[in-house]
Amino acid sequence: MANPSPVKFDDPAAFPRGFRCTSTNCGLKPDAKDLALFVSEKDCAAAAVFTRNQFPGAPITLGRETIKNGTLRAIVANSKCSNVATGAKGLDNARRMAAAAAKEIGSTADRVLVSSTGVIGVQLPIEKIEKGIVGLAAQLQSDPMVGAEGIMTTDTFPKALSARLGDATITWVAKGSGMIEPNMATMLAYIFTDAELDAATLSKMLRAAVHVSFNMLSVDTDTSTSDTCAIMANGLAGRVDEKLFLETLTAGCIRMTETLARDGEGAKHLLRTTVRGAATDAEARTVAKSLVNSPLIKTMVHGADPNVGRLLMAVGKAFDVKIKPASTDAWINGYAVVKGGERLDFDEATVRAALKNEVVDLEVTLGDGNASATAYGCDLTHGYIDENAAYYSS
Amino acid sequence: MANPSPVKFDDPAAFPRGFRCTSTNCGLKPDAKDLALFVSEKDCAAAAVFTRNQFPGAPITLGRETIKNGTLRAIVANSKCSNVATGAKGLDNARRMAAAAAKEIGSTADRVLVSSTGVIGVQLPIEKIEKGIVGLAAQLQSDPMVGAEGIMTTDTFPKALSARLGDATITWVAKGSGMIEPNMATMLAYIFTDAELDAATLSKMLRAAVHVSFNMLSVDTDTSTSDTCAIMANGLAGRVDEKLFLETLTAGCIRMTETLARDGEGAKHLLRTTVRGAATDAEARTVAKSLVNSPLIKTMVHGADPNVGRLLMAVGKAFDVKIKPASTDAWINGYAVVKGGERLDFDEATVRAALKNEVVDLEVTLGDGNASATAYGCDLTHGYIDENAAYYSS
Numbered sequence: 102m103a104n105p106s107p108v109k110f111d112d113p114a115a116f117p118r119g120f121r122c123t124s125t126n127c128g129l130k131p132d133a134k135d136l137a138l139f140v141s142e143k144d145c146a147a148a149a150v151f152t153r154n155q156f157p158g159a160p161i162t163l164g165r166e167t168i169k170n171g172t173l174r175a176i177v178a179n180s181k182c183s184n185v186a187t188g189a190k191g192l193d194n195a196r197r198m199a200a201a202a203a204k205e206i207g208s209t210a211d212r213v214l215v216s217s218t219g220v221i222g223v224q225l226p227i228e229k230i231e232k233g234i235v236g237l238a239a240q241l242q243s244d245p246m247v248g249a250e251g252i253m254t255t256d257t258f259p260k261a262l263s264a265r266l267g268d269a270t271i272t273w274v275a276k277g278s279g280m281i282e283p284n285m286a287t288m289l290a291y292i293f294t295d296a297e298l299d300a301a302t303l304s305k306m307l308r309a310a311v312h313v314s315f316n317m318l319s320v321d322t323d324t325s326t327s328d329t330c331a332i333m334a335n336g337l338a339g340r341v342d343e344k345l346f347l348e349t350l351t352a353g354c355i356r357m358t359e360t361l362a363r364d365g366e367g368a369k370h371l372l373r374t375t376v377r378g379a380a381t382d383a384e385a386r387t388v389a390k391s392l393v394n395s396p397l398i399k400t401m402v403h404g405a406d407p408n409v410g411r412l413l414m415a416v417g418k419a420f421d422v423k424i425k426p427a428s429t430d431a432w433i434n435g436y437a438v439v440k441g442g443e444r445l446d447f448d449e450a451t452v453r454a455a456l457k458n459e460v461v462d463l464e465v466t467l468g469d470g471n472a473s474a475t476a477y478g479c480d481l482t483h484g485y486i487d488e489n490a491a492y493y494s495s
Numbered sequence: 496m497a498n499p500s501p502v503k504f505d506d507p508a509a510f511p512r513g514f515r516c517t518s519t520n521c522g523l524k525p526d527a528k529d530l531a532l533f534v535s536e537k538d539c540a541a542a543a544v545f546t547r548n549q550f551p552g553a554p555i556t557l558g559r560e561t562i563k564n565g566t567l568r569a570i571v572a573n574s575k576c577s578n579v580a581t582g583a584k585g586l587d588n589a590r591r592m593a594a595a596a597a598k599e600i601g602s603t604a605d606r607v608l609v610s611s612t613g614v615i616g617v618q619l620p621i622e623k624i625e626k627g628i629v630g631l632a633a634q635l636q637s638d639p640m641v642g643a644e645g646i647m648t649t650d651t652f653p654k655a656l657s658a659r660l661g662d663a664t665i666t667w668v669a670k671g672s673g674m675i676e677p678n679m680a681t682m683l684a685y686i687f688t689d690a691e692l693d694a695a696t697l698s699k700m701l702r703a704a705v706h707v708s709f710n711m712l713s714v715d716t717d718t719s720t721s722d723t724c725a726i727m728a729n730g731l732a733g734r735v736d737e738k739l740f741l742e743t744l745t746a747g748c749i750r751m752t753e754t755l756a757r758d759g760e761g762a763k764h765l766l767r768t769t770v771r772g773a774a775t776d777a778e779a780r781t782v783a784k785s786l787v788n789s790p791l792i793k794t795m796v797h798g799a800d801p802n803v804g805r806l807l808m809a810v811g812k813a814f815d816v817k818i819k820p821a822s823t824d825a826w827i828n829g830y831a832v833v834k835g836g837e838r839l840d841f842d843e844a845t846v847r848a849a850l851k852n853e854v855v856d857l858e859v860t861l862g863d864g865n866a867s868a869t870a871y872g873c874d875l876t877h878g879y880i881d882e883n884a885a886y887y888s889s
Contacts, residue, residue, distance in 0.1 A: 155818040156811035156836065186807050188837045221804020222838030326808050396790075397883055404884030410615020413580050414720050417550035424549040442550065443582045444616030482884075483877050489791055490798030 108352035114245050114261040117270035117295035119143060119337045121241035124251025127233025129181035129219075129226060136233045137251025139176040139274070139291060140206050140241055145333035147173035148304035149214065150311055152328035158185035159195040159225075160215040164329060167199070167214055171300030173333050176291055177202035178216035178252045179230055180276075185221040185326045194225040201234040216289050216329050218254055218276065245274050245293075252276045252289055255488055260360050266349045269296040269338035273353050277361040288361060290315060290330040292353075296346055297336035306347050307332050314354035317386065317476045318362055319394050355477075362477040367484025370402050371460045377473040378466040384422045385467075385474035391419040392463055392476065399481035405456040407433055409444045416465055428468025434458060502746035508639050508655040511664035511689035513537060513731045515635035518645025521627025523575035523613075523620060530627045531645025533570040533668070533685060534600050534635060539727035541567035542698035543608065544705055546722035552579035553589040553619075554609040558723060561593070561608055565694025567727050570685055571596035572610035572646045573624055574670075579615040579720045588619040595628040610683050610723050612648055612670065639668050639687075646670045646683055649882055654754050660743045663690040663732035667747050671755040682755060684709060684724040686747075690740055691730035700741050701726050708748035711780065711870045712756055713788050749871075756871040757853075761878020764796050765854045771867040772860040778816045779861075779868035785813040786857055786870065793875035799850040801827055803838045810859055822862025828852060833859075 116122070124137040149168045151161045167173075177198060184191045195217070199210040217225060249259035256276050263272040275290035292307075311330055332350075363371045374392035379385035392398055395415040401408045412431050417424055426442030434455040438447050461480075510516075518531040543562045545555045561567075571592060578585045589611070593604040611619060643653035650670050657666040669684035686701075705724055726744075757765045768786035773779035786792055789809040795802045806825050811818055820836030828849040832841050855874075 153814055154808060154811040155814075156807040156820055183804070185804060186833070186836060186838050221802075221807065326804070326811060396879070400880055400883035403880065406884070408615075410577070410579060410720070413550040413615060414548060417548040417720060420547055420549075426550055429550075439580070442580060444580050481880060483880055485790070486794055486797065486875060486877055486880070489794035490800070 108264050108349050110353070110356060111263045111265065114263040114272060115270065116243055116245050116263070116272050117293055117335070117338065119295055119335045120272065120293045121243055122245060122248030123237050123240040123242060124247055125233055125237065125240070128229045129179060133253070134251040135181050136179045136230060137177070137248045138202060138234070138237045138241070139248050139293070141174055141333055141335045143335050144212060145173050145335045146298060146300040146303055147171060147331065147333045148300055148307045149329060149331035150307060152326060154326045156186060156326050158183050158217060158327045159187055159191035160184055160217045161327065161329065162192055163195045163199065164214055167211055170211060172212055173214055173331070174208040174212040175202055175206055176214045176216065176331060177234065178218070178289060180252050180254050181219040182217060182223050182225050183219045183221050183327045184217040184225045187222070187224050190224060194227040197227050198225070198230055201231045205234050205238050214331055216252070216327065218252060218289055218327050221326060245272050249274045249276070255366055257364055260357065260364070262353055262357055264349050264353055266345050267341055269294060269341045271296070271349055271353055273357045275357050275361060277364050288315070288328055290357060292332040292350070294332070294334045295336065295338035296334055296341040297339050298334045298346065302343065303332050303334055306350055309347065310351040310354040313351060314358040317389065317474065318358045319390060319476065319478050358477045362479050365479035366488040367482040367486070368479030369482055370480040372399065372402050372478045372480060373460065373462045373475055374478070375462065375464045375473065375475045376467065377464070378468050378470060379472040379474070380470035382472045382474065385472045386476070387422050388416055388419045388465065388467070389474045389476035391415050392465070393478035396481055398463070399478070402456065402461050403480035403482050405453055407438060407449055407452040407456060409438045412463060412465070413439065413442070425468060430466045432464040434462050502658050502743050504747070504750060505657045505659065508657040508666060509664065510637055510639055510657070510666050511687055511729070511732065513689055513729045514666065514687045515637055516639060516642030517631050517634040517636060518641055519627055519631065519634070522623045523573060527647070528645040529575050530573045530624060531571070531642045532596060532628070532631045533642050533687065535568055535727055535729040537729050538606060539567050539729045540692060540694040540697055541565060541725060541727045542694055542701045543723060543725035544701060546720060548720045550580060550720050552577050552611060552721045553581055553585035554578055554611045555721065555723065556586055557589045557593065558608055561605055564605060566606055567608055567725070568602040568606040569596055569600055570608045570610065570725065571628065572612070572683060574646050574648050575613040576611060576617050576619050577613045577615050577721045578611040578619045581616070581618050584618060588621040591621050592619070592624055595625045599628050599632050608725055610646070610721065612646060612683055612721050615720060639666050643668045643670070649760055651758055654751065654758070656747055656751055658743050658747055660739050661735055663688060663735050665690070665743055665747055667751045669751050669755060671758050682709070682722055684751060686726040686744070688726070688728045689730065689732035690728055690735040691733050692728045692740065696737065697726050697728055700744055703741065704745040704748040707745060708752040711783065711868065712752045713784060713870065713872050752871045756873050759873035760882040761876040761880070762873030763876055764874040766793065766796050766872045766874060767854065767856045767869055768872070769856065769858045769867065769869045770861065771858070772862050772864060773866040773868070774864035776866045776868065779866045780870070781816050782810055782813045782859065782861070783868045783870035785809050786859070787872035790875055792857070793872070796850065796855050797874035797876050799847055801832060801843055801846040801850060803832045806857060806859070807833065807836070819862060824860045826858040828856050
C-alpha cells in the first residue's frame, strides 16, 4: 500500500492568513462559475511548474515569464476556454487578463499568474473576462472552495485541502479531471501558505513534492497543454521548519493527487500502483506508470476481476526496464497473487471481493534494488467515453 | 492518407500450393474452435518475430529456440489459454504440444512452431490438446479461413488474406484483437508462401514488413505476452523477384494490420495517423503512435468531433521529439484543420460529417525533415470496456 501520511488535514479546508478568493460567472459558461481570483494581501515569494506539452497555451508562455521574478500577488483563472493554439492574439489576451486582475487588486500585471482551462483552439472572450474581473476585489472571501468552484471543467466536485504545521497553514486548490498525465503538473493546482520561505526554496520544494504526487498521476496518459502548479508564500506566519514544511507539502500534494484521480473522468475507483525493489527511481516510476496507464488493468479494476496476467503483461511491457520474472512478486489489495513471476493459487472469490474496494492497491516487487514509486490513477469506465465522445469542441 | 497499395488481394483468400490447415474444438472452449494446425507438405524455410514483453509465454520461449534452425513444417496453435506465467511445467507442455503435432504429421518437434493465446496464468490442459491433435492430419483442407477460426479469441470474425505475385502466392492468417500494441508483432500472424526464399532472406523481409505494419498497430497500448508473427516458404513455386515479394509481403501485412485494427475490441472506426516531415523515422513513428494511442483522440473519433486541440495535445506530448508549433499543420480526412500550430477556421459541419467515415485519417506534417510513418488503431468505445471488464480470468 502507499504509505499512510501522518499529516492531518483540516475539515473544512481553510486559507492561511492573508489569502482570500472569489469566483463568478462572467458569461463563458451558461450558468456555472467560470472565473476565479486568488489574492494575497501582500506580495508572496512564489514558484511554479508548467506542462511539458510542446503546444503550451498562451497562459503557460506568459506564466513562465511571470514566475521568473519569484513574486506573485494573485492568480486569476478561467474555465471553459484554454487559450491554447491561439497565436499572438492569445498571448495578448493572456496579458490583458493579468492586467485586468492587477488593476482590480491594485498590483502590477507581472505579479499575477494567469491560467485558462477548457477547449483548445478558440480565442479567449477577453472582453467578458475583463468585465467579469471588475468588482471581484470587493467579493473576496475566506473559503478556498469558492475559488475551486471557478476553475472546474469536467470535475464533479470542487477540490481544496488544508493542513497546519505549527503556526503556519498550507492550502491546496486544484481541478482535474481528464487530459491528465504527468510530465509536469497535470492540471491546475494552486498552493497557498503563510509560512516564510524564499522563492528558490519554494521552487526546490515544489519540484520535489510534484515529483512524487502530481507527476505520478495519470487519468488517461494525455498531457494537457495548460497544466500549472504554483505555490505562493506570504510569510505572515513567519519561519517554519523546512523539513516539516516539505513533508506537509508533499503529503498534501499526494492527497490532492488521490482526490484528482478519484474524480478522473468516469472513475469509480482510486487505483494506486506501487513498485518496490527497483534498481532506480526512474525504473520504479516507469513500471508504476505502465501499470496505472494500462487500459487492460484499468478495465480489470472496473470489473473487479483478479486477472493476474494483465498485471504481469503491464510489468513486462516496460521495455526500458530489465525485468527478472523469477524475482517478480505481486499483490492485489494485500493478497499475494504472483510469486517469482508465476501466478499463485489464491482464493479468487476473496481477491475479487477485495477488488470491489473503492481504493485498489496493486503492488509489485522487482527484486532488483531498493528504489520504489507509487502512481495514481483510476479505472476506465463507460463514463470516460461518454464524457469525451460528447465533449464537443464548439 | 496512407498510401493506397497497388497489390490486389484474392477473394476469397486461398493457400499457396502445398499448404493446408484445419481446426477443431478440443474442449478448451465450450463449443467454438480452439485448436488449429497449419501444415506444409514439405519443410519450409522460415522466420519469426516474437513479443518484446518481458513475461513471454512458454510458446515464445520455445519458439525462439525452434526458429533458430530456420526450418518449419507446421504451426499448431490453441486459443482460450495462453500458457503464460506457467513456469517449467508450462514449457514442458509447450514441448508436448509440438511433439504431438509432429507425430500427427510425421515430422519432428523442432519443426513445429507452437502458439497459445488466451488467459494468462493458467496451465495448459495439455491432455485435451494432445487428444485433439490426433486425427487432424486427415482433416487438412485448403481454406485458410478454417485455420483462422481456430485461433480466434475476442475477434468477431476470422482473418485471412492472399495475394499472387507471378506464379507464387502469399497467404496471411491472423488474430487480434485486444492487448495489442507493437514492439514486435502484436498478435498471432502466420504467413505462408510457395515462393522459394532462404531463411535469412525471409527473416530480413519479415522484419522490414512488420516494422511498418504490425509494429505500427495499437488497439490499447498493451503488449501481449504471446505475440508471434511467422513466415513459412516451401519453395514449390520456385524463385521470385525479391523486390516484388517484399512489396507484396508488406502490402499484405499492412492490409492485415488494418483488418486487425478494424476488429479491435469494441472498434467502430479504423483510425490511421500519418506523420510526415519528421526529422527521422523514429520521430515520425513516435508522433504517429502518440496520436493513435491517445484516449482523447480515440474518443473524439468515436464521437465524430473535430476537436483539433486534442490533435495538437497528442503531438505536443511526444516529449522525445522536438516539435516546432509554427511549422506544424494537420488534416482530418483531408480537411485542413491546423496551419502553423494554430487552429484554422474550417467548416465544422463538413469535418464532423467526414469523421463519420468508417476510416478516419489524421495527418500531421512537422516541417522538420523528410521522414514519415503511419500508425493503425481504432476508436475507444463502450464495447472495449464491456469486453475487458467482463473478460474473467477464470
